[in-house]
Amino acid sequence: MEYDKFPRRDGEQHKKHAQEYANRESKERDEFFTKHSARWFELVRLPYFDPVRMTVIDPMHCFLLGIIKTQWFNAWIQTNILRQKTAKVDRELDQIHKLLSTFEMPSWVARLPDQVGYPAGGSLTSDEWKGLALVFCPIAIPLIWEEWYPKNMKRHEKENESWAKREQARVRRLAAGKAAQNGKDEEPPARPKDVPMHPDDADNFLNLAAALKIILGRSINDADIPRAKELLNKYLLGFLEIHPKHVKPSHHWVTHIFEQLEDYGPVYGFWTFLFERLNKVLKSYSTNNHGDGEIEISFFRAFLRDTELRTMLTNLLARTSESDELPSAEDAILYEAVKSIIATDSDTRGTVASLASEIDDIAQQAGTRFSLSLAASSSLHLDQQKYLLHFYQTAYPHAHIVSATSYSSSSPNFLGSHARFHNYAIVDGRRIVASDSRVYAPNSIIQAEINNKRYVGQVHSIITHWQKGVDVDICLLEVRWFREAIDFECRHWTRYPELEIYFWDFNKFLDSMKDGPSRFIPIGSILSQACRLKVMRHVEDPKINKQVEKPFWVTIGLTRDVQVV
Incomplete structure (x- = not known):
């Protein structure tokens, strides 16, 4: 290995x-x-x-359906390290399900079954294994180990104490010459089994998750390879030590991935997601039990029917969007309906259509990186005007923009008090939705790199604003930035910056006028979307000198291209 x-x-x-x-x-x-x-x-x-x-050793089968599945199913589920609940007590798997139920993820991230780990959860697809390895488990597994390993050790100590007492009592009975009822010496009680949880298992998994974040990236640099090698090597040797009975040929085959990356580039160019997705598309077509060559005709007819429908809808969408006239309410509804039909017409991830779309996206990154939904014009609230003015005065000081309530003897350039508000924006093919909910906003969490520091926040509004003195309309996101948690013990994750896991005070936000970045940022400043999870932790309260339970937010970034630190 x-x-x-x-x-x-x-x-x-x-x-x-x-x-x-x-x-x-x-x-x-x-x-x-x-x-x-x-x-x-x-x-x-x-x-x-x-x-x-x-x-070529396929990364999809070798990593996702091989290494990840072995770690989760063979090493954790089958060995009862992650145990199912009893009639009265929830255990590790149920704690995972509770975390999963509150996990806020963008709609394009693969969802795990509610009962993952149980037979009722069924088998996972490659997308789901990828989501489990790169999105959910890097947060959940260390939390599970942190909570359950001490509990299991305490239970094991009590079992050992009970066993020792029974064994001492047996020895005393034998010394007193007391035999069992059948006349034979009493058999010693069975020793308690060792705790199946290994203390280093969670940290070792993070080595794998961080390595995969680099290896499975959309692009990869030669400078990234040494870090990925180091992480993968630590994981493989750690797995050999912790789970020696579950080592498989895949654990050796994956060591060849770096030569393949050097020869063929990122895994998106040669892994078999495309073929697996095409198989799924073909299986979805009804063949009407045709055979002996008729099945090809059935496939072709179904393909042509889908193509003609998509072409008709696409043409209708183009005519609506290219019109210079302001659309009527009926046209706006039709426009959104057609977009929804096209978006949900079929699952094209991994198909030729999806591959072509990805290539087009890469080719167009130098030009338009985003698109916007239809907008409605509305006035800005006073708070929004204050933060928008702060943005303009910082980004465009030459425009000399002032508040509408300012008094000046010269000709002032007042801040425009109206803007066009959008429901959502699409950035690099990912939909970002404006939301002011503090409970559930799965498509609204974004992260950005500002002044060499990572910030994560929630998009509250998406606007297009025109301002005198600025050459073009500016598309801006109004973001409430989360406040970093300073009393959250995060030693598990600090060694793996590639995972982009950060911790924040629950429902606490930075003041953009004092200690945070601008409340409004250009839409092109987004690094990626992020997932968010609410967790409860026991922390020391200095006021009462006692441990109290406190809520926190934890986020994990979803960048396609990982920056190795």
Whole structure:
């Protein structure tokens, strides 16, 4: 499981063995394959083909359906490290389900089944395994270990004390010459089993999650590789120590991922999500029990029907959006309805259409990075005007913009008191929705890097504002920035900045005029969306010199391109 510990196979030698395999009689081939692990295949004819270096180990199957599934199901579920509830007591799995039920995630993040870990939760898709490894478990697993490992150790100590008392009583009875009823010596009581939870298991999992955050990124730099190697190596060796019975060939195969990244680039270019999604799309078509060539016709007819419907809706959408006239209420409703139909027409993630869309997104990043919903013009509240003025005076000091209530003898450039308000914005294909709810705002949590510091906040409004002295209309987000928690013990996560996990005081926000970034930021300043979870922790209250339970927010970022720290 360490890098470069096995002798490397030679591609040319493998091709020679493949040719020898082809030249042998059929009855000799099995023995030859057992000895050299080589068979003939047509690609051997290509002079540039290296069958060793160019054999790709699929990251989706190897990492998501292999390593992650082994860690979760084989190492944690089947061994009862994460236990199901009893008739009266909720245990580790149920605590995970409670956290999952309050987890605020954008709509594009794969949802885990409510009963994940139970048979009723069913099997997970690759998307769900990815979400479990990169979004949910990096927060939940350390919290579970923090709460349940001490409980399990305390229970184990009591069981050991009880066992010791029973054993001492048995020894005394034997010393007194008291035999069991059957005349034989009394058997010693069974010793309590060791606590299945290993104290380092949660930290070791974070090594894997941080490594995958880099390895599975949309882009990767050569400078990122050493950090990813270090994290993955720590995880593999840690897994070997903690769960030696569950080590599988995948744990060695993943060590070759870095050569593949060097040869083929990011995993998005060669993993098999595309083929798996296409299989899912094909399975969704009704074949009417056709066979002997008819099934292809059924597939093609269904494909053409979907294509014609999508083309018709797309053309209708284009005519509506390209019109220079202000749309009527009926047209606005039709516009939103058509957009919804197109968005929910089919699951295209991983299909050719989705792949083409991703390529277009990358090509257009230098131009338009976002789109906006239809807007309604409205006046700005006084607080909004105050924060908007602060933004303009900081970002555009040359415009000399002043409040509408200011008095000046010269010709003042008053702040515009009206703006166009949007329900949502789409940034890099992800929908950000304005929300003022402090309870549930899954599509409204964003993060930004401002003055070399990470901030996370909730988008309260999305506006387009025109101001005299500024060349263009500016699209702005009104963000209430969370206040960093200073009394939250976060030692589990500080070593893994790649995971973008941060802790905040519950329902507490920065004052943008005093200690925080501007309340209004350009929409292009967003780093990514984020997920949010409310957790309860016991902290020391200095006023009463006692531990009290206090709520916190914890967020995890969803950047596509990880910056290695």
